[in-house]
Amino acid sequence: MHDVLGSLLAGNTAHASAFDDRFDTLQDGQRPDAVTVCCSDSRVMQDHLFGNDDPGHLFTVSNIGNRVLQDADGESVVSGDVLYPIAHTGTETAVVVGHTGCGAVTATYDALTDGISEPPGIEHSIGILEPHLRAGVETLPEDLDRAAAIDHLVEYNVDRQVEFLxxxxxxxxxxxxxxxxxxxxxxxxxxxxxxxxxNVNGETDPDALRDAHPEISDRIDRLWEY
Known part of the structure; x- marks a missing residue:
C-alpha cells in the first residue's frame, strides 16, 4: 500500500508544480464547457482522452455503465452529478462516453440472458441499466459473437442515455x-x-450526421444501425 500511495503522491507533486497557476481564474466558481459522463474503468481516462489539461473546462462524471440516470423513490431521474453543471454552472453540452468492451454492459447483457450474481451495490447499478438495454439485447443480430454483441450494445446504451437526457x-x-x-x-x-x-441530439444515422456536421465527419461512425 505504501508504495502505491507514495507513487500517487509523487505524481501529485508533479501535478501541483505544473498546475499551480492554472487555478487563478477559478477561485470563485466554475463554468465548464461540457459535462462528460464516462464509465468508471481504469482504461478510460476522462480528461486525457479529450487532451484536456485545463481545470474548469470539463465537468467529469463517472460510474459503471456511463449512466445519466439514477433511481429516486422508485422513479428514474437524471443523476444529480450529471444535472448539477447543467442546472447551476451554465453548461450547455453533455457528452455520454461509452467504451468498447464495457464491463457494465457485459454484466447487464449476462443478467438479461443468463442471470448473474453480484454484490448488492453492483447488482443495483446493473439493475438500473437492465430495463433500458433489454430491447437492445432482444434486437441484436443473431450472427454476432459475444465480443461484437457487447460492443453493439455499448452503442445502444449510449443512445439510451442520450435519449434519457x-x-x-x-x-x-x-x-x-x-x-x-x-x-x-x-x-x-x-x-x-x-x-x-x-449520436448528436438523438440523430444516429451516420450519413445524416456527416451532412449536418461536416467538420467532424471523419470521426462519425457506428457499428450498428438498428
Missing part, C-alpha cells in the same frame, strides 16, 4: 447532447484511443 424536463432544450464511443480495442476504423461520434 433529451427527454428529461430538467434538461433545457438548448443543451446539446452527444453520444460517443471510446475505442481502445480496434473495433472501429481508426487508432486506439480515438472517440467515435455515434
Amino acid at each position: 433529451r427527454d428529461s424536463d430538467h434538461v433545457p432544450a438548448a443543451v446539446d447532447v452527444v453520444g460517443v464511443v471510446y475505442d481502445f480495442q480496434d473495433r472501429y476504423d481508426g487508432r486506439r484511443g480515438e472517440v467515435h461520434v455515434s
Whole structure:
C-alpha cells in the first residue's frame, strides 16, 4: 500500500508544480464547457482522452455503465452529478462516453440472458441499466459473437442515455447532447484511443450526421444501425 500511495503522491507533486497557476481564474466558481459522463474503468481516462489539461473546462462524471440516470423513490431521474453543471454552472453540452468492451454492459447483457450474481451495490447499478438495454439485447443480430454483441450494445446504451437526457424536463432544450464511443480495442476504423461520434441530439444515422456536421465527419461512425 505504501508504495502505491507514495507513487500517487509523487505524481501529485508533479501535478501541483505544473498546475499551480492554472487555478487563478477559478477561485470563485466554475463554468465548464461540457459535462462528460464516462464509465468508471481504469482504461478510460476522462480528461486525457479529450487532451484536456485545463481545470474548469470539463465537468467529469463517472460510474459503471456511463449512466445519466439514477433511481429516486422508485422513479428514474437524471443523476444529480450529471444535472448539477447543467442546472447551476451554465453548461450547455453533455457528452455520454461509452467504451468498447464495457464491463457494465457485459454484466447487464449476462443478467438479461443468463442471470448473474453480484454484490448488492453492483447488482443495483446493473439493475438500473437492465430495463433500458433489454430491447437492445432482444434486437441484436443473431450472427454476432459475444465480443461484437457487447460492443453493439455499448452503442445502444449510449443512445439510451442520450435519449434519457433529451427527454428529461430538467434538461433545457438548448443543451446539446452527444453520444460517443471510446475505442481502445480496434473495433472501429481508426487508432486506439480515438472517440467515435455515434449520436448528436438523438440523430444516429451516420450519413445524416456527416451532412449536418461536416467538420467532424471523419470521426462519425457506428457499428450498428438498428
